[in-house]
Amino acid sequence: MRDDSEIYTKEYFEDSLRQVMDFLNRHKLMEDLVQRQDMPHEQAVEHLVHKQSLTELSNKLDELHPADVAYILEALPLEDRLLVWDLVRAERDGDILLEVSEAVRESLIASMDNRELLAAAHGLDTDEIAELAPDLPKDVVQELMKSLDEAKRQQVESSLAYDEDSVGAFMDYDFVTIRADVTLEVTLRYLRMLGDLPSHADKLFVVERDRRVVGVLPLKRLLVHDPDVHVAAVMSDEPVVFHPSDKVADAAQAFERYDLISAPVVDPRDRLVGRLTVDEMMDYIRAEAEEDMLAAAGLREEEDLFTTVWKAAKNRWMWLAVNLCTALFASRVVGAFEGSIEKLAALAALMPIVAGMGGNSGNQTSTLVVRGFALGLINRDNAMRLLGKELGIALLNGTVWGGVMGVVAYLLYDNPALGGVMASAMLLNLLVAALAGHFAPALLKRLGSDPAYGSAILTTFITDSMGFFIFLGLATVVLL
Amino acid sequence: MRDDSEIYTKEYFEDSLRQVMDFLNRHKLMEDLVQRQDMPHEQAVEHLVHKQSLTELSNKLDELHPADVAYILEALPLEDRLLVWDLVRAERDGDILLEVSEAVRESLIASMDNRELLAAAHGLDTDEIAELAPDLPKDVVQELMKSLDEAKRQQVESSLAYDEDSVGAFMDYDFVTIRADVTLEVTLRYLRMLGDLPSHADKLFVVERDRRVVGVLPLKRLLVHDPDVHVAAVMSDEPVVFHPSDKVADAAQAFERYDLISAPVVDPRDRLVGRLTVDEMMDYIRAEAEEDMLAAAGLREEEDLFTTVWKAAKNRWMWLAVNLCTALFASRVVGAFEGSIEKLAALAALMPIVAGMGGNSGNQTSTLVVRGFALGLINRDNAMRLLGKELGIALLNGTVWGGVMGVVAYLLYDNPALGGVMASAMLLNLLVAALAGHFAPALLKRLGSDPAYGSAILTTFITDSMGFFIFLGLATVVLL
Numbered sequence: 006m007r008d009d010s011e012i013y014t015k016e017y018f019e020d021s022l023r024q025v026m027d028f029l030n031r032h033k034l035m036e037d038l039v040q041r042q043d044m045p046h047e048q049a050v051e052h053l054v055h056k057q058s059l060t061e062l063s064n065k066l067d068e069l070h071p072a073d074v075a076y077i078l079e080a081l082p083l084e085d086r087l088l089v090w091d092l093v094r095a096e097r098d099g100d101i102l103l104e105v106s107e108a109v110r111e112s113l114i115a116s117m118d119n120r121e122l123l124a125a126a127h128g129l130d131t132d133e134i135a136e137l138a139p140d141l142p143k144d145v146v147q148e149l150m151k152s153l154d155e156a157k158r159q160q161v162e163s164s165l166a167y168d169e170d171s172v173g174a175f176m177d178y179d180f181v182t183i184r185a186d187v188t189l190e191v192t193l194r195y196l197r198m199l200g201d202l203p204s205h206a207d208k209l210f211v212v213e214r215d216r217r218v219v220g221v222l223p224l225k226r227l228l229v230h231d232p233d234v235h236v237a238a239v240m241s242d243e244p245v246v247f248h249p250s251d252k253v254a255d256a257a258q259a260f261e262r263y264d265l266i267s268a269p270v271v272d273p274r275d276r277l278v279g280r281l282t283v284d285e286m287m288d289y290i291r292a293e294a295e296e297d298m299l300a301a302a303g304l305r306e307e308e309d310l311f312t313t314v315w316k317a318a319k320n321r322w323m324w325l326a327v328n329l330c331t332a333l334f335a336s337r338v339v340g341a342f343e344g345s346i347e348k349l350a351a352l353a354a355l356m357p358i359v360a361g362m363g364g365n366s367g368n369q370t371s372t373l374v375v376r377g378f379a380l381g382l383i384n385r386d387n388a389m390r391l392l393g394k395e396l397g398i399a400l401l402n403g404t405v406w407g408g409v410m411g412v413v414a415y416l417l418y419d420n421p422a423l424g425g426v427m428a429s430a431m432l433l434n435l436l437v438a439a440l441a442g443h444f445a446p447a448l449l450k451r452l453g454s455d456p457a458y459g460s461a462i463l464t465t466f467i468t469d470s471m472g473f474f475i476f477l478g479l480a481t482v483v484l485l
Numbered sequence: 486m487r488d489d490s491e492i493y494t495k496e497y498f499e500d501s502l503r504q505v506m507d508f509l510n511r512h513k514l515m516e517d518l519v520q521r522q523d524m525p526h527e528q529a530v531e532h533l534v535h536k537q538s539l540t541e542l543s544n545k546l547d548e549l550h551p552a553d554v555a556y557i558l559e560a561l562p563l564e565d566r567l568l569v570w571d572l573v574r575a576e577r578d579g580d581i582l583l584e585v586s587e588a589v590r591e592s593l594i595a596s597m598d599n600r601e602l603l604a605a606a607h608g609l610d611t612d613e614i615a616e617l618a619p620d621l622p623k624d625v626v627q628e629l630m631k632s633l634d635e636a637k638r639q640q641v642e643s644s645l646a647y648d649e650d651s652v653g654a655f656m657d658y659d660f661v662t663i664r665a666d667v668t669l670e671v672t673l674r675y676l677r678m679l680g681d682l683p684s685h686a687d688k689l690f691v692v693e694r695d696r697r698v699v700g701v702l703p704l705k706r707l708l709v710h711d712p713d714v715h716v717a718a719v720m721s722d723e724p725v726v727f728h729p730s731d732k733v734a735d736a737a738q739a740f741e742r743y744d745l746i747s748a749p750v751v752d753p754r755d756r757l758v759g760r761l762t763v764d765e766m767m768d769y770i771r772a773e774a775e776e777d778m779l780a781a782a783g784l785r786e787e788e789d790l791f792t793t794v795w796k797a798a799k800n801r802w803m804w805l806a807v808n809l810c811t812a813l814f815a816s817r818v819v820g821a822f823e824g825s826i827e828k829l830a831a832l833a834a835l836m837p838i839v840a841g842m843g844g845n846s847g848n849q850t851s852t853l854v855v856r857g858f859a860l861g862l863i864n865r866d867n868a869m870r871l872l873g874k875e876l877g878i879a880l881l882n883g884t885v886w887g888g889v890m891g892v893v894a895y896l897l898y899d900n901p902a903l904g905g906v907m908a909s910a911m912l913l914n915l916l917v918a919a920l921a922g923h924f925a926p927a928l929l930k931r932l933g934s935d936p937a938y939g940s941a942i943l944t945t946f947i948t949d950s951m952g953f954f955i956f957l958g959l960a961t962v963v964l965l
Contacts, residue, residue, distance in 0.1 A: 019861050026866050072742035080862040082870055193708065202705040204744065207687060224704050225682040228673065261771060262552035264684065264764040266746060284744040287767050291741060294774030295856070301781065302852035303845065310853070310862055311870065314877035321849050321878070325886060328845045332838040333893070339837070340897075343830035350823035353833035357819070357840070357949070358812040365783065365808045369801050372782035376775065377790055381499050382560040386506050390562055390791065397794035398801070406805060413813065417820075469837070 018076060021069060025077050028062040029085050063092040071097060075104035078113070082311045087116050098125035103133055108309030110140055119145050123152075131157045132177040132279075135164030163249075163278075172256050173249030175289065176270045176279030179203030182212045183236055185219055190232035192222070205282040207266040211240050216276040218269050220244060246271050247281055253289055260286040300458050303328075331466040335360070338470050342477035345485055351418045352480050355427055358410060359476040363434035363468030366402060370395045370442025371460040378446055378456050392443050399439035400432070407431030426483050430476035434468060437475070441467040498556060501549060505557050508542040509565050543572040551577060555584035558593070562791045567596050578605035583613055588789030590620055599625050603632075611637045612657040612759075615644030643729075643758075652736050653729030655769065656750045656759030659683030662692045663716055665699055670712035672702070685762040687746040691720050696756040698749050700724060726751050727761055733769055740766040780938050783808075811946040815840070818950050822957035825965055831898045832960050835907055838890060839956040843914035843948030846882060850875045850922025851940040858926055858936050872923050879919035880912070887911030906963050910956035914948060917955070921947040 035058075066074055066089065074093060078086050078101070090113055093101060098117075102110055102125060114122065122145045126134055131153070138146050138161070150158055160178050167173025181202060183192050192209070196202065209227070211220040220240035230239045245263055247256050247270045259265065260283055270279040299307060303324025308317050339346075339356070346353050374391070377383040383391065411428030415421050445463040446456035515538075546554055546569065554573060558566050558581070570593055573581060578597075582590055582605060594602065602625045606614055611633070618626050618641070630638050640658050647653025661682060663672050672689070676682065689707070691700040700720035710719045725743055727736050727750045739745065740763055750759040779787060783804025788797050819826075819836070826833050854871070857863040863871065891908025895901050925943040926936035 019864070022861070023864065026864070030866075070743060076742075076860070076862075079860070080864070080867065082867060196708045197711070200709050202709060205746065206705065207746070224708065225686065227708070228676045228704065229680050229682060231677070261764075261767055262556075263550060266685065266687070266763070283746070283763055283767070284741075287741055287763070287770065290767065290770055290774070294770070294777070297774070297778065298781075298856065299852060301778075302849045304849055304852065308853060310857055310867070311874065314874060314881060317874065318878045318881045321846075321882070324849070325842065325845060325882060329838070329842060329886060329890070332841045336834045336838050339834040340831070343834060346830040346833045347827060350826040350833075351820070353826045353830075353836075354816045354819040354823060356833075357837060357953075358809070358816050360837070361812045361949075362805065362809060365805060366801070369782045369784055369804070372779060372784065373788060373790070376778065380556070380559070381502070382556075382790055384499070384503065384506070384560070386510075387560065387562060387790070394791065394794060394797065398798045401794060401798045402801070402805060406809060410809070469841075473837075 018073065021065070021073060022077050022080050024065060025062065025081075025089065026085075028058050028065070029081075029088065031058050032062075032088075059092065062089070066093055071100035072104045074101050075109075078105055079109055079310065083112060086112065086311075090116065095121065095124055096128060099127070099129045099133070099137075102137060103129075106307050106309065107140070108307055108312055110137075112309065114140055114142075119148070123148055127152075130177060130179065131160035132164055135161045135174075138165060167249055170253055171249060172247045172251040172253050172270055172281060173279070175253050175256070175285050176247075176249065176281050177203075177285075178279055179206075180210050180267075180269070180277070180280045181206060182210045182216075182277065183222065184213075185211050185237040185240065186235060188233055188235055189227055189230055189239070192227060192236060193232060203280075205267050205284060208244075210269050210277055210280075211236055212277055218244070218246060218271050218275055218277050221269065244269065246275075248273070249278060253286075254293070256281060257286040257289050257293075261290075297457055301461065327462060331462065331469070334466070335469040335473055338473045339477065342473075342481060345477060345481045348485055349423075349480065351414075351420075351423060352477060355414055355423075356473055356476050359427070359430045359434050360469045360472035362406060362410075362431060363438040363472045364465045366399065366435050367438030367442040367445075367464040367468045368461055370439050371445055371464045372442075374443055374446045375456050375460055378450060388447075392439070395439040395443055396436060399435040403432030403435035407435070420484075422484055423480070426476065426479045430472070430479050433475050434472040437471045438464070438468045441471075498553065501545070501553060502557050502560050504545060505542065505561075505569060506565075508538050508545070509561075509568065511538050512542075512568075539572065542569070546573055551580040552584045554581050555589075558585055559589055559790065563592060566592065566791075570596065575601065575604055576608060579607070579609045579613070579617075582617060583609075586787050586789065587620070588787055588792055590617075592789065594620055594622075599628070603628055607632075610657060610659065611640035612644055615641045615654075618645060647729055650733055651729060652727045652731040652733050652750055652761060653759070655733050655736075655765050656727075656729065656761050657683075657765075658759055659686070660690050660747075660749070660757070660760045661686060662690045662696075662757065663702065664693075665691050665717040665720065666715060668713055668715055669707055669710055669719070672707060672716060673712060683760075685747050685764060688724075690749050690757055690760075691716055692757055698724070698726060698751050698755055698757050701749065724749065726755075728753070729758060733766075734773070736761060737766040737769050737773075741770075777937055781941065807942060811942065811949070814946070815949040815953055818953045819957065822953075822961060825957060825961045828965055829903075829960065831894075831900075831903060832957060835894055835903075836953055836956050839907070839910045839914050840949045840952035842886060842890075842911060843918040843952045844945045846879065846915050847918030847922040847925075847944040847948045848941055850919050851925055851944045852922075854923055854926045855936050855940055858930060868927075872919070875919040875923055876916060879915040883912030883915035887915070900964075902964055903960070906956070906959045910952070910959050913955050914952040917951045918944070918948045921951075 078089060081089060086109070098121070102113060105113065117125070119142065122141060126137060126149050129137070134149065150161065153161065164174060181199065183195065206224070208221040208223045210218055211222055212218055220242040221244040222236055222240045226239045245259060245265060245268050247268055249270055249272070265283060267280055267282045269277055270281055272278050295307070303321060305320050305323060308320055374383065407428040410431055411424040414427040415424030441464045445467070446460045449456045449459050449463065558569060561569060566589070578601070582593060585593065597605070599622065602621060606617060606629050609617070614629065630641065633641065644654060661676070661679065663675065686704070688701040688703045690698055691702055692698055700722040701724040702716055702720045706719045725739060725745060725748050727748060729750055729752070745763060747760055747762045749757055750761055752758050775787070783801060785800050785803060788800055854863065887908040890911055891904040894907040895904030921944045925947070926940045929936045929939050929943065
């Protein structure tokens with residue numbers, strides 16, 4: 006085993022990145038000297054040295070896995086990124102384009118001419134071409150399609166036709182099929198003749214003459230059984246299969262639950278059309294988790310770390326605009342009680358606490374409900390029990406924290422009635438928060454939008470407005 | 486292929502759950518009738534029918550994959566859950582306990598006596614026993630260890646000794662090893678003799694006599710090469726390997742980047758100690774994503790949907806307590822300006838908008854920075870450029886949304902100076918937000934805590950307090 010086999014730790018990635026950045030810094034320093042033109046003679050030697058440093062950098066990049074080069078490109082500002090991209094060998098361009106994020110991919114493709122793009126796409130599989138196609142200029146895609154044979158062109162076209170969240174958009178066409186009526190010996194000879202198996206091939210697909218899938222033959226079984234037996238005798242005839250129109254989220258969950266590595270994708274008449282593999286599902290799960298995290302902060306799409314200010318601002322505007330509207334509404338609620346606040350300014354100081362605690366508590370509830378929906382754990386039978394539990398927690402927390410804040414308010418302002426109003430408003434707003442956190446995701450789901458995205462805004466909107474209203478309203482009635 | 490082969494869609498899961506719940510409801514209805522004791526004769530027949538419905542339910546459960554039974558148990562309130570659990574065949578208990586969430590596992594284990602627990606753990610692999618052990622009563626674990634042979638006991642003990650976030654805690658001991666100096670023919674005969682291969686075995690580990698790993702032989706290569714060649718000639722001698730002390734997060738990232746299915750785990754002297762597989766890594770990625778989502782709302786650990794009110798409240802207290810403290814601090818900032826608010830109550834109505842927009846904008850920044858840290862994309866060289874970009878966005882957004890709110894405030898209160906204060910305060914607080922969102926994750930990282938968890942609280946704390954301070958301070962200076 007080679008010595009540098011630990012090619013996986015975070016330190017390794019970060020070291021590679023730092024090395025590349027060092028190369029780049031040295032390069033830029035030299036560029037500066039060259040541009041000053043008054044470079045003395047001994048520095049001309051260094052100039053040569055800097056050319057050498059680009060060669061070293063290029064060698065370093067050659068050593069790296071495409072996924073690691075992609076990672077480095079993500080971490081570099083645009084100009085450095087394009088410099089490094091130029092140093093990557095052309096035949097690796099395609100693989101690396103597949104690994105980078107959408108935002109970085111755009112910036113790389115924009116720097117390439119049509120000839121380079123065609124060359125990059127040349128060595129790719131049809132499912133990979135379909136993955137890149139939406140980001141390529143139209144004339145490049147046309148050119149590319151012309152260069153493919155009929156079968157491959159059809160594969161690319163059908164991949165492109167499927168919804169981007171469907172199994173069809175994630176499947177590949179790399180599978181080995183065999184007949185049920187041959188022996189394992191024949192199968193083994195066939196595989197040796199093929200000379201190679203697709204990646205993630207843990208099973209062969211057993212098909213009839215009309216491409217109907219009748220079973221799968223795990224390689225494990227092929228290996229451990231007597232070569233004289235027939236495929237039909239050892240194959241699994243109850244494989245998990247998918248349809249191209251299935252949701253890829255469901256397929257990913259099935260891969261996870263049933264520990265699959267690959268699975269056939271079939272049409273409604275059980276005829277083989279493609280294959281799903283675990284690496285695509287794992288990428289999907291990770292990408293979804295990231296998207297959720299970004300969406301929770303109102304980032305509509307992944308932002309390249311060094312995207313332009315203008316593009317990034319646009320990406321974030323919608324969220325800020327929606328929040329501005331809800332904040333404005335809450336502000337008008339407060340505005341309705343300006344008379345009370347003039348008389349007792351302490352209300353202005355205490356009201357954000359009531360609203361804020363409601364928001365936090367409501368989002369705890371809505372997070373659990375959103376998760377329950379996503380996992381299919383909540384239905385009509387158990388929803389009410391769940392609400393009862395959340396209301397119970399709100400009652401408990403409202404009594405405890407409302408009590409604490411009531412005492413604090415009393416001590417701060419030496420006003421027992423104000424303390425009482427504070428405690429009651431906290432309790433009431435936590436109950437409102439439990440209701441809001443419970444029903445906001447359900448409402449959004451009924452309206453046909455993803456509960457994961459709007460629930461926090463909607464819940465916070467309700468707890469803010471109601472928190473102000475309850476606290477200031479109670480105070481107006483009781484204190485003034 | 487059987488007709489019901491589509492065992493993966495969300496509808497399938499939800500249908501199964503609904504069926505189980507229907508069985509349970511029918512069962513409970515009958516229980517009620519029996520308890521009333523005045524059940525007339527024809528209903529006695531129905532009583533028999535209900536006994537039958539439990540049998541049907543039990544059959545239904547037998548059909549389901551352990552992961553699907555686990556999913557159903559998650560969705561049921563405690564009493565129903567235990568009823569269903571009793572109906573599961575004892576030999577499946579172990580597999581199902583491995584699939585359910587921590588919280589549900591606790592509730593199931595609490596309902597079982599030692600004999601049942603021992604039986605459940607009996608058929609499990611050593612890595613699975615190690616996974617369950619922390620949740621089992623101590624005497625059961627002791628009993629269990631006694632029942633294992635020396636080698637297996639050592640495996641369980643070493644699994645338990647590793648840090649729960651390390652590769653050692655996730656590896657299994659299911660691998661097939663071969664020598665480099667045998668032919669593929671011999672290897673094939675050896676595998677046939679074994680009769681079965683471990684799940685997710687996509688490669689054999691090639692070891693020396695002292696268990697030192699010298700390479701791996703992918704089954705693909707074993708299948709396509711001439712049986713007469715030696716293992717050494719076709720094995721890969723640069724495999725990705727892991728150490729038991731590596732962080733499992735790094736290993737999961739490596740599995741994702743390099744599309745691995747299984748990989749050897751070796752000690753510092755390259756001797757084989759275990760194996761990592763893609764299914765564990767996929768589970769880990771999903772679990773981490775869920776944990777992050779729950780933690781973002783201040784849920785310290787996964788809450789069983791039907792946990793007790795008391796336990797759930799405790800799970801959420803820490804978060805609410807921290808938020809109460811930060812809210813109290815912000816409240817004191819407002820308190821310092823009560824004199825100004827008494828003179829101009831409009832300030833109380835407008836101040837939450839300044840604070841809220843700062844919080845939203847700051848969390849957009851901190852989300853990107855946290856992600857950048859997690860992926861290792863941010864280092865000393867590019868951090869300042871990133872901050873520059875974020876400040877640029879804040880300047881743009883602050884000018885646009887500050888301008889909008891300035892006009893709105895002017896129109897609402899017919900007070901141009903108030904509009905000017907509003908616009909300036911928004912702009913300033915968005916700049917503060919960019920700084921807070923940028924430095925809060927870095928600060929938490931330096932303090933040694935996970936930036937993913939506290940960043941939102943810290944950022945919001947700063948934008949709230951500073952938002953109130955800037956707005957009320959400006960207003961006091963300019964307007965009063």
